Amino acid sequence: MNRQIRVTVAGAAGRMGQEVVKMLAEDETLVFTGPLDTRVSDAEIDQQLREMKPDVLVDFTTPHTVYRHMEICLRHNIRPVVGTTGLSSEQLQDLTDRYREAGLGAIIAPNFAIGAILCMKFAAMAAKYMPHVEIIELHHDRKLDAPSGTALKTAEMITAVREKHKQGHPDEKETIPGARGADFDGFRIHSVRLPGMVAHQEVLFGATGQTLSIRHDSINRESFMPGVNMAIKAVMNLNALLYGLEHLID
Numbered sequence: 001m002n003r004q005i006r007v008t009v010a011g012a013a014g015r016m017g018q019e020v021v022k023m024l025a026e027d028e029t030l031v032f033t034g035p036l037d038t039r040v041s042d043a044e045i046d047q048q049l050r051e052m053k054p055d056v057l058v059d060f061t062t063p064h065t066v067y068r069h070m071e072i073c074l075r076h077n078i079r080p081v082v083g084t085t086g087l088s089s090e091q092l093q094d095l096t097d098r099y100r101e102a103g104l105g106a107i108i109a110p111n112f113a114i115g116a117i118l119c120m121k122f123a124a125m126a127a128k129y130m131p132h133v134e135i136i137e138l139h140h141d142r143k144l145d146a147p148s149g150t151a152l153k154t155a156e157m158i159t160a161v162r163e164k165h166k167q168g169h170p171d172e173k174e175t176i177p178g179a180r181g182a183d184f185d186g187f188r189i190h191s192v193r194l195p196g197m198v199a200h201q202e203v204l205f206g207a208t209g210q211t212l213s214i215r216h217d218s219i220n221r222e223s224f225m226p227g228v229n230m231a232i233k234a235v236m237n238l239n240a241l242l243y244g245l246e247h248l249i250d
């Protein structure tokens with residue numbers, strides 16, 4: 001048997017972190033070395049990592065902490081698997097460059113659920129033929145970032161193939177600011193936050209006399225675990241940062 005992969009988790013007590021710890025316990029090829037707490041001095045972080053000797057850090061924390069966690073990984077030669085959303089495009093570019101220079105594997109995936117990846121891919125397929133599109137993402141009301149990382153990634157994939165144009169009436173006027181949602185390259189993203197929701201997204205297309213809706217629903221957080229498991233194993237064979245799980249399933 002190959003050597004087991006040693007995994008530490010930042011955010012282990014959170015909604016996603018708890019699921020990750022359960023998933024690690026169920027896979028005998030993975031070892032949970034313990035949680036990583038970064039709300040301490042650099043010396044104490046270094047001490048935790050020296051003791052745990054992880055190969056991989058799984059990060060489900062907050063948009064405010066994840067960039068620093070990826071820097072810690074670079075310093076310690078640990079491969080990050082990041083689900084935390086809310087990194088800016090500048091931060092993402094900077095990390096991509098630094099991981100490439102270091103020759104270190106890393107995965108940042110805005111969504112680990114296979115259905116969400118398919119939703120993004122189907123939306124990009126449709127946008128080529130139906131360029132009038134709006135994204136509605138719906139999440140629980142504890143979510144910090146808006147729009148969701150999934151909606152942003154979907155919008156990027158749509159933009160890569162969609163004939164660029166500004167949608168809606170040219171003289172459109174919002175009587176309440178924000179009524180039309182956020183503008184992304186000429187089309188709109190709408191964010192709903194409600195208790196009772198987990199993670200949902202609908203991509204709506206319109207054309208003369210017809211509409212198309214592509215919808216994905218994560219009804220619990222177990223839905224993300226096969227993707228996290230796959231990413232932990234895949235990151236061991238990478239030597240640069242990969243953004244989006246779709247690159248692993250083609």
Ligand SMILES: NC(=O)C1=CN([C@@H]2O[C@H](COP(=O)(O)OP(=O)(O)OC[C@H]3O[C@@H](n4cnc5c(N)ncnc54)[C@H](OP(=O)(O)O)[C@@H]3O)[C@@H](O)[C@H]2O)C=CC1
Binds near residue numbers: 014016
């Ligand atoms: N890519 C994907 O498939 C998915 C991504 N997500 C993303 O994952 C992230 C986490 O989501 P969720 O689990 O719901 O959030 P939670 O708020 O439930 O969990 C976040 C956890 O991070 C902890 N934390 C915050 N700062 C630190 C730190 N410096 N060191 C260690 N732990 C820290 C928090 O601790 P405390 O409570 O003590 O503050 C908390 O336990 C979000 O960005 C969300 O968007 C969520 C679902 C799927």
Ligand SMILES: O=C(O)C1=N[C@H](C(=O)O)C[C@H](O)C1
Binds near residue numbers: 139143144
């Ligand atoms: O905060 C969440 O819950 C989720 N965040 C990710 C995102 O921002 O897209 C993934 C999933 O939608 C759940």
